[in-house]
Each structure stands twice: as C-alpha cells, then as structure tokens.
Amino acid sequence: MRHLLRIRGLPVGQARAILDEAPRYLDVADQPVPRTPALLGRTVVLLFREPSTRTRSSFQLAAKRLSAEPLAFASASSSLSKGETFLDTARTLAAMAPDIIVTRSRESGIPELLAREIPTASVVNAGDGISEHPTQALLDAFTIRRHRGRVRGLTVAIIGDLLHSRVFRSNALLLTMLGARVRCAGPPTLMPPGLERLGVEPRPSVEEALRGADAVMVLRIQHERMHDSFIPSRREYFHEFGLTEERLRPTRDAIVLHPGPLNRAVEISSAVADGPRSVILEQVRNGVAVRMAVLAEIARGRPRGRRRRD
Amino acid sequence: MTEALLIRGGRLVDPVAGLDAVADLRLARGRIAGIGPEAAERGDREFDAGGLVIAPGFCDMHVHFREPGHEYRETVATGAAAAAAGGFTDVGCMANTDPVNDSPAITTHIRRLGQEAGGARVHPIAATTRGMRGERISEFGALARAGAVAVSDDGLPIVNPAVMLRALEYSRYFDLPVIEHCETLELTGDGVMREGAFATCIGLPGIPSASEYLAVERNIGLAEVARARLHIAHISTARAVAAVARAKASGIRVTAEATPHHLLLTDEAVGSFDTAAKMKPPLAAEVDRQTLLGAIADGTIDAIATDHAPHHEDEKCRSFQNAPFGIVGLETAVGLVLDRLVRPGLISLGRAVRLLSTGPRRILGLPGGDLKPGSPADLTLLDLEASAVVRPKSFRSLGRNTPFGGCELTGQPAGVFVGGRAILRG
Numbered sequence: 001m002r003h004l005l006r007i008r009g010l011p012v013g014q015a016r017a018i019l020d021e022a023p024r025y026l027d028v029a030d031q032p033v034p035r036t037p038a039l040l041g042r043t044v045v046l047l048f049r050e051p052s053t054r055t056r057s058s059f060q061l062a063a064k065r066l067s068a069e070p071l072a073f074a075s076a077s078s079s080l081s082k083g084e085t086f087l088d089t090a091r092t093l094a095a096m097a098p099d100i101i102v103t104r105s106r107e108s109g110i111p112e113l114l115a116r117e118i119p120t121a122s123v124v125n126a127g128d129g130i131s132e133h134p135t136q137a138l139l140d141a142f143t144i145r146r147h148r149g150r151v152r153g154l155t156v157a158i159i160g161d162l163l164h165s166r167v168f169r170s171n172a173l174l175l176t177m178l179g180a181r182v183r184c185a186g187p188p189t190l191m192p193p194g195l196e197r198l199g200v201e202p203r204p205s206v207e208e209a210l211r212g213a214d215a216v217m218v219l220r221i222q223h224e225r226m227h228d229s230f231i232p233s234r235r236e237y238f239h240e241f242g243l244t245e246e247r248l249r250p251t252r253d254a255i256v257l258h259p260g261p262l263n264r265a266v267e268i269s270s271a272v273a274d275g276p277r278s279v280i281l282e283q284v285r286n287g288v289a290v291r292m293a294v295l296a297e298i299a300r301g302r303p304r305g306r307r308r309r310d
Numbered sequence: 311m312t313e314a315l316l317i318r319g320g321r322l323v324d325p326v327a328g329l330d331a332v333a334d335l336r337l338a339r340g341r342i343a344g345i346g347p348e349a350a351e352r353g354d355r356e357f358d359a360g361g362l363v364i365a366p367g368f369c370d371m372h373v374h375f376r377e378p379g380h381e382y383r384e385t386v387a388t389g390a391a392a393a394a395a396g397g398f399t400d401v402g403c404m405a406n407t408d409p410v411n412d413s414p415a416i417t418t419h420i421r422r423l424g425q426e427a428g429g430a431r432v433h434p435i436a437a438t439t440r441g442m443r444g445e446r447i448s449e450f451g452a453l454a455r456a457g458a459v460a461v462s463d464d465g466l467p468i469v470n471p472a473v474m475l476r477a478l479e480y481s482r483y484f485d486l487p488v489i490e491h492c493e494t495l496e497l498t499g500d501g502v503m504r505e506g507a508f509a510t511c512i513g514l515p516g517i518p519s520a521s522e523y524l525a526v527e528r529n530i531g532l533a534e535v536a537r538a539r540l541h542i543a544h545i546s547t548a549r550a551v552a553a554v555a556r557a558k559a560s561g562i563r564v565t566a567e568a569t570p571h572h573l574l575l576t577d578e579a580v581g582s583f584d585t586a587a588k589m590k591p592p593l594a595a596e597v598d599r600q601t602l603l604g605a606i607a608d609g610t611i612d613a614i615a616t617d618h619a620p621h622h623e624d625e626k627c628r629s630f631q632n633a634p635f636g637i638v639g640l641e642t643a644v645g646l647v648l649d650r651l652v653r654p655g656l657i658s659l660g661r662a663v664r665l666l667s668t669g670p671r672r673i674l675g676l677p678g679g680d681l682k683p684g685s686p687a688d689l690t691l692l693d694l695e696a697s698a699v700v701r702p703k704s705f706r707s708l709g710r711n712t713p714f715g716g717c718e719l720t721g722q723p724a725g726v727f728v729g730g731r732a733i734l735r736g
C-alpha cells in the first residue's frame with residue numbers, strides 16, 4: 001500500500017489485510033516494552049491543520065510503538081491554516097524527505113493534493129474536511145469484528161449528523177464493502193441527498209434504523225449546527241435523536257460505538273455511553289493498533305534508502 | 311479595411327436568412343457587400359474558403375478579462391487574442407475588475423485596450439451597482455455612452471430586491487439589458503459543488519439547486535414588474551430553465567445563456583477533487599444537463615457563452631474548497647459545440663450559429679449575427695473536419711484552468727474576420 005488516502009478506492013483485500021494484522025499490534029501494547037521495530041529509522045510527520053487531540057495522540061503513539069520518529073509539523077494555530085501557503089508548506093515538507101505524512105485538514109481532498117505535491121512521501125489521511133476519516137472506519141470495523149466475530153451480514157445503524165461527518169462517510173463505504181448492511185437516520189436537515197449511492201439505507205426515524213441492529217454508531221453533533229439552523233437545540237436533539245437506553249432496548253444486544261469526543265446528553269446519554277454495551281474506550285485502544293497496522297503496511301511497501309525518487 | 315475581398319467557395323450559414331449553401335461572399339469597407347455569383351467585382355482580392363463554413367461572427371457575451379487589476383490572470387490583449395483564436399469576433403467582458411468597471415473612465419479604458427489589442431472586439435459590460443456592492447446603481451447613461459453594452463454585477467448576485475428592481479426599471483430608459491448572476495448566497499452557504507449524490511459520496515459541501523432557482527424566479531418577477539430586459543447568466547438547472555420558459559411564454563422580456571461546460575459535464579466531473587471542475591454555478595446533475603440541451607435546441611436558451619474565468623495555476627492548485635471558482639472557455643467553446651453538440655446531431659449547425667452569434671448579439675444590441683449585405687464584415691470560419699486536441703499550455707489565454715484538457719475535438723474555428731480584417735489560425 002502506497003498511501004491511505006480514503007476508503008473510496010481502497011481495495012477490499014487491502015482493508016481486510018489491515019484488519020487481519022491489527023491484533024498483532026494489540027499484543028505489542030501488552031508487552032513489557034511496547035515497541036516493535038517495523039518503522040525503525042523512519043520519519044512520520046503529523047501534519048495536523050485542525051485541532052485534534054485523540055487522533056493525533058493515537059497516531060503519535062502508533063508511530064512510537066513502531067519505533068518511528070514522529071514529528072509534529074504544525075497545528076491550526078500556525079500560518080498553515082491559510083490555504084495560500086499550503087503548496088509552500090508541502091514543498092517545505094517534501095524537502096525534509098519524510099517517509100509518511102499523516103494529515104488532518106479542515107478541507108476535503110487535501111490528502112490527494114499532498115500525495116501529488118510530495119511524490120516521495122506516503123500519505124495517510126487522518127480526517128479531511130467532511131469527506132473521510134479512513135483510519136476511524138478501520139478501527140470501528142475492527143472493533144465490531146472483535147465483538148461480533150465478523151462484519152459480513154451484520155446490520156449497523158449510524159445515527160446523527162450524516163451531512164458533515166467524515167466518520168459516517170468512511171464507515172458507510174467500508175462497512176458496506178465488508179458486507180454489512182448500513183442503515184442511517186438523523187434530522188432531515190443533516191441527511192444529505194443521494195445516501196443510497198454510498199450503499200446505505202436511510203430510515204425515517206432513529207427507532208427504525210435501530211431495529212435489529214448489531215452495532216450502533218453514534219455521530220458527534222457539533223455546536224455550530226445550532227447556529228446554522230440544522231437543529232433547534234441540544235435539548236431537542238437529545239430528546240428526538242439521542243441514543244438512550246430506552247431507544248436501545250429493542251435492539252437485541254447491539255454494541256454502541258462513538259468516535260469521540262462525547263457530547264453527553266446531546267447525541268448519547270451517559271447511561272449508554274458508560275453502560276455495558278458501550279465499546280467506546282475499546283475503540284480508542286483499538287485505534288492505536290489499527291493505525292500501527294496501517295503505518296506498518298505502508299512502510300513495508302517503501303524500500304529503505306530510496307527517499308529521493310520513487 | 312481598404313480594398314474589397316471576395317471569399318470564394320465557402321459554405322455560408324446564416325440562420326436569420328435560413329441560408330446554408332456554398333456561395334461567394336464579398337466584403338468591402340468593413341461590411342458585407344454582396345453575396346452570390348454576381349457579388350464579385352473587378353479588382354477584388356480573393357480568399358479561398360473551399361471546405362470552410364462561413365458564419366456571422368461569433369460573440370461570447372460573458373467573459374472575464376482581468377484588466378485592470380489582475381493582469382497576471384488575463385489582460386485585455388491576451389483575452390482578445392484568445393477570443394479571436396477561439397473563433398469569436400466579439401466578446402462582452404464583465405465588470406469585476408479591480409477597480410470595478412463602474413465608471414465611464416474604466417469602460418473607455420477597457421475599450422481602448424481592446425482596440426489596441428487587435429483581436430476580437432471587446433465590449434465592456436459595466437457594473438449594475440457601484441463597486442458591485444449591491445447598494446446604489448451606477449450611472450447607466452454615462453456608461454452606455456462610454457460604450458457599455460449591458461450592466462451586470464456578475465460574480466455576485468444583487469441581494470437587495472429593491473436595488474434589483476430599481477436597476478431593472480432604470481435600465482429601460484437606456485435599453486440596456488441587466489445581466490444577472492442568479493444565486494441565493496444564503497442557500498449557497500459554504501457549498502463548493504452541486505448538492506447531490508456525488509457531493510454526498512465524496513464529501514464536499516453542496517450548493518442546492520434552489521440557490522439558482524429562487525434567484526431566477528425572483529428576478530423574473532422583478533423584470534415583469536419593471537417591464538425591463540433581464541438576461542440570466544450561465545443558467546444551469548432544470549427548474550431555472552423551466553422558469554425561463556414560463557416567463558418567455560407569458561411575454562416577460564427575459565433571455566438566458568448556457569455555458570459549454572454546463573451543457574457537457576455533470577457534477578461527476580469533480581472526480582477526485584479536481585479544481586478544474588469548480589465553478590459557479592456548479593456543474594449540475596444529468597437531468598439538468600439534459601434539460602439545458604433541450605433548451606438550446608428549442609430556443610428557451612438564447613446564447614451559448616463561456617463565462618471565461620482565467621485564474622493563475624497557483625490559485626487553482628489549492629484544496630478544492632480554497633480554490634477560486636471559474637474555468638476558461640474561449641479557446642475550447644467552438645470546438646466543443648461542434649464536436650459534442652453539432653456532430654452528434656443534438657443541434658443543427660444553424661442553431662449553433664444562432665446560439666453563438668445571432669442570439670448574443672441581439673441581447674447586447676450589437677449589429678450582425680447574419681450575412682446580409684450591410685452587416686459588419688464580422689465572420690467566423692469553421693473547419694468541420696479539422697481535429698485538434700485541447701492543449702491548455704498552448705492557449706493564448708493566460709488561464710489554463712479547463713476540465714477539457716486532452717479532449718480531441720473534431721470541428722475547429724479556422725479564423726475570424728473582424729471588420730473585414732482576417733485573423734487566421736495556424
């Protein structure tokens with residue numbers, strides 16, 4: 001694998017290979033010295049142009065456990081947040097000859113732009129605008145697989161802000177690619193047209209989407225959605241769309257996922273988030289392992305000492 | 311032009327006269343002097359047009375030349391040269407320069423630059439409102455006298471309906487068309503491509519088709535009240551076209567143009583975040599495209615215009631969301647119309663000439679658009695058999711931002727006569 005730009009276009013065999021490899025890296029975490037030399041001597045740049053603690057820490061930890069040298073290049077506070085300087089940033093980065101660039105951006109499509117402008121590096125998308133968050137989808141699929149033994153044939157319900165969610169988009173693409181049925185629901189203002197094209201089934205209510213689900217994925221609702229009149233208030237959102245024990249009860253034994261950070265009593269009740277079906281903290285733990293598998297898979301495809309021209 | 315010229319053996323296509331026949335055409339003193347076997351006079355120079363189509367000069371009524379202000383994107387000279395190379399004898403250039411063309415001085419300046427350029431004729435379109443701020447209308451009388459052929463705040467819609475109504479009412483006195491970029495900014499929001507399944511699929515903020523439709527309906531309503539001439543720029547959606555058809559049927563003085571890219575591409579052309587497919591209005595759905603094709607064939611749409619919008623490579627080489635809206639079109643439009651619309655039989659050659667010449671000229675009040683004796687000696691020569699690959703690097707325009715790079719197009723402009731002066735290709 002050269003890059004992990006997004007789930008769209010990712011061969012299913014490649015996705016499966018990452019999921020198959022990930023357990024090995026879970027084991028690394030349990031070793032007395034949680035290190036493996038897969039990325040020894042490699043430079044991994046974390047180019048985060050949007051505030052993010054969990055994804056960034058997760059990648060940083062993954063790179064360290066693989067014995068790489070993670071380098072945090074910039075945050076949203078730097079001049080990088082301006083699009084005008086982006087190409088110059090890319091060229092500056094290219095001159096540092098990193099092996100892997102992990103990128104997070106406010107705008108969609110940045111990973112492709114980076115891959116084009118820095119032909120010597122491999123690019124991993126850690127979230128681009130409202131488009132995709134492929135490692136989140138991989139860790140979600142991995143988490144579902146560990147609990148249900150498989151993904152194929154399962155029914156997954158995704159609830160919330162489908163319009164602005166890169167987590168939703170990547171999950172819809174990956175889960176359907178792996179053979180799951182994906183149903184979704186949320187306020188009509190946050191359900192974009194043409195969802196069928198992503199392979200998912202839009203449902204008219206949260207309750208209908210949840211019926212018979214094996215896993216429920218709750219999406220984060222952002223505060224600015226209220227200012228834009230997508231939803232009237234947090235209180236109403238919780239009342240109508242929030243995942244509560246009551247709404248969860250008719251599902252057999254569905255596990256509950258959330259990409260974090262949680263808005264308690266907005267999209268999910270504390271009782272569900274902290275309850276027996278919640279696998280939210282496990283997602284965090286699995287995230288490091290899945291990201292290790294991704295970085296290692298990419299490193300395998302990059303011969304050492306050939307950083308100038310590929 | 312001093313001496314007379316006899317253009318021999320060309321296929322003359324004049325949609326006004328319903329003419330499509332091989333005949334000689336005589337030009338003298340900058341005008342069409344005669345047509346047919348008796349046209350020749352002793353001492354005429356001759357031009358062999360065997361195998362070529364001779365059409366009344368094409369007019370692109372919607373281009374953006376970036377002078378004054380952003381000459382690194384396009385100057386009047388490079389734009390006029392690109393237009394002539396692309397088969398256009400006349401262009402209408404929009405007012406969103408820096409400073410904005412809202413004064414007779416700038417209108418005169420642009421005209422003079424156009425005359426010096428020696429390419430296609432450059433007709434300034436002045437700003438509808440001062441500074442294109444949408445607040446106070448500009449001096450239509452002085453602007454018209456300085457040579458403005460229309461008014462438009464193109465690039466921005468006029469938000470305030472009262473200002474739009476006054477502009478339309480006031481324009482009537484000078485018989486200037488008000489060209490409006492129909493967009494509802496609140497509905498566009500942070501959208502960068504057409505809202506729909508493809509935007510949903512790739513994850514880019516969408517612009518709903520209601521953004522255009524609502525503005526089109528509002529402006530038609532205001533034009534009806536004002537009994538004024540409204541021209542809808544770059545119409546792109548099925549509902550907006552239906553609104554124009556209804557308005558025309560009820561006698562409202564509305565006209566509309568469509569671009570080659572909206573006629574030929576859909577939102578899927580965005581592909582993998584290709585900024586060469588980013589423009590306003592955004593590329594729409596297939597149903598919209600089919601409606602546009604029907605509307606150019608049945609006359610609901612009066613003109614094909616390019617919305618030629620050159621940007622620097624660095625500007626387009628940004629993230630899709632940060633890249634500017636707009637693509638160039640002057641040097642691809644005629645080839646695209648001939649190869650993709652005329653050759654497959656979607657429209658006749660006569661209809662294409664009407665859309666590229668007669669229609670836009672009438673809207674802007676320019677003479678010509680036909681091959682009648684007395685009309686200006688503005689001609690577009692077409693070689694329907696010539697094939698060429700679109701190579702942005704060899705454009706005369708400074709803008710290279712086109713989604714049609716690499717397309718092979720059969721049917722090419724072979725040259726133009728501007729006031730009897732030949733500008734030939736190759």
